[in-house]
Amino acid sequence: MHIFIELPSWLGDSVMATPAIENMIKVYPNAKITLFGTYVSTALFEKHPQVQVCIVDKSKASTLRGVWLFRMVQRLPDFELAVSFRSSWYSKLLLLFLTARKKAHYQKAKHLERHQVLRYNDFVNTLLASNMPAEDLKIYFHPAQNKKPTLGINPGASYGSAKRWYPEKFAKVAIALSTQYDILIFGGPSEIDIASDIEKELVNAKIDNYVNIAGKTNIKEMCEKIGGLDLFITGDSGPMHVASAFKVPTVAIFGPTKDNETSQWHNPQSIVVKKEMACAPCMKRTCPLKHHECMTSIMPDDVLDAVEALKNKRYDNEKTV
Numbered sequence: 001m002h003i004f005i006e007l008p009s010w011l012g013d014s015v016m017a018t019p020a021i022e023n024m025i026k027v028y029p030n031a032k033i034t035l036f037g038t039y040v041s042t043a044l045f046e047k048h049p050q051v052q053v054c055i056v057d058k059s060k061a062s063t064l065r066g067v068w069l070f071r072m073v074q075r076l077p078d079f080e081l082a083v084s085f086r087s088s089w090y091s092k093l094l095l096l097f098l099t100a101r102k103k104a105h106y107q108k109a110k111h112l113e114r115h116q117v118l119r120y121n122d123f124v125n126t127l128l129a130s131n132m133p134a135e136d137l138k139i140y141f142h143p144a145q146n147k148k149p150t151l152g153i154n155p156g157a158s159y160g161s162a163k164r165w166y167p168e169k170f171a172k173v174a175i176a177l178s179t180q181y182d183i184l185i186f187g188g189p190s191e192i193d194i195a196s197d198i199e200k201e202l203v204n205a206k207i208d209n210y211v212n213i214a215g216k217t218n219i220k221e222m223c224e225k226i227g228g229l230d231l232f233i234t235g236d237s238g239p240m241h242v243a244s245a246f247k248v249p250t251v252a253i254f255g256p257t258k259d260n261e262t263s264q265w266h267n268p269q270s271i272v273v274k275k276e277m278a279c280a281p282c283m284k285r286t287c288p289l290k291h292h293e294c295m296t297s298i299m300p301d302d303v304l305d306a307v308e309a310l311k312n313k314r315y316d317n318e319k320t321v
Helices: 011-016 018-027 039-043 065-074 089-097 116-128 167-177 189-204 219-227 238-245 300-320
Strands: 002-006 032-037 051-056 079-084 100-105 150-154 182-185 210-212 231-235 250-253 270-273
Touching: 002 018, 002 089, 011 018, 011 039, 011 116, 011 238, 018 116, 032 039, 039 051, 039 219, 065 089, 079 089, 089 100, 150 167, 150 238, 167 182, 167 189, 167 231, 167 300, 182 189, 189 210, 219 238, 231 238, 231 300, 238 250, 250 300, 270 300
Parallel strands: 002 032, 002 079, 032 051, 079 100, 150 182, 150 231, 182 210, 231 250, 250 270
Antiparallel strands: none
16 A cells, blocks of 8 residues: 655654554554655655655655646656645645545645644554554654763754743853763754753853764654653754653753644653743744743753752652552
8 A cells, every 4th residue: 555645844743643553553554655745754764664765855845846746747756645644835735736546635724723643543543443542752763872871962952042941041051960970962953052052051160971962863863863862852843852752851842833742742750840921832933022931031050950859750760560
C-alpha cells in the first residue's frame, strides 16, 4: 500500500504528529510512505523504516507556487491514501492534484481546543474509523552519549520573538548550573546571534565547559544531541518537542502560547514555567502591547527553582519504581 503524507510545516508540529502517523502505520503495517514537507519536517523522518521517499517542498520559492506543486505531483505514482496534516489552501490544491483512492485534509477549526497531539490523532481516527489512543512521540534517531552530565540551553523559537526568553537570563541559569553540568547551546541558523549573546555571558563569567552548536547541526544531529541530554531548558519550540520524544528532563518556559495545547507530550520529567497574565496567551508572534511581560516577569530563579523541583520529581519517581 502506498501512502502520501504532507507533514506540518514546523518541526514541533511534525513531532507532535508522530503518534497519529504511527497509528496510521498500525492500520497499514506494510505501507510504503512518501512524505512531503519543509526541510525541517521531512528531515525528522530520515531514519523512519517505512518512509521510502521524502520530498522537500520548494514551492514557496516559486513565483507560480501552484504550477510547481502540479509539476511535482506529475512525477509521483498513484496512492491508495493521501493525507495532509496542514490546513492551508495550497494543501487543498496539492490533494486535488494527487491521484489517490482516498484523501483527507486536516482542518484545525473542526477540532476541539486541546493538545495538538490529540487534534492530529483525532484527525487520523476519524479518517480510519478507529479509536486508537495517542501514544508517545516517536523519533527514529539514537541519542548521543556524553561523558559527563550535560545541560542543553535552547533560547530560540522559530515562530516569533514573543516566545523567546532572554539570552542574559538563560546565561544566568547556565552559569548557576555550570558546576553540575557541561553545557550545550542550541539554536538554528536564525538564532546564532542569540546563542552568541549567551556565550559572551559565559565567557565573561569564566565558564569554559560549554559548546555553542547554534547553526552547526542538521536536524538529525540536533535530535541526537538533545536525546543525550540530562537536562534541557527551553522555550516553547520544536526542540522542546524533540526532548519530549526522548523523555529528557525539561524545564519549558512559556509566555504567549497555550501550554495546554503545545506543552511536552507524555514526558513525566517536564515542568512548565509561566506567569499568569491577563493578556496571555495572546498567541502573537510579537508582543502586541510592546511590554512582553509574560516573559520579562520570568526570572532566572524561577527557572532554577523549577530545575530543583524537577530533580525532586525524578527522585520521587525513582523511589516508586
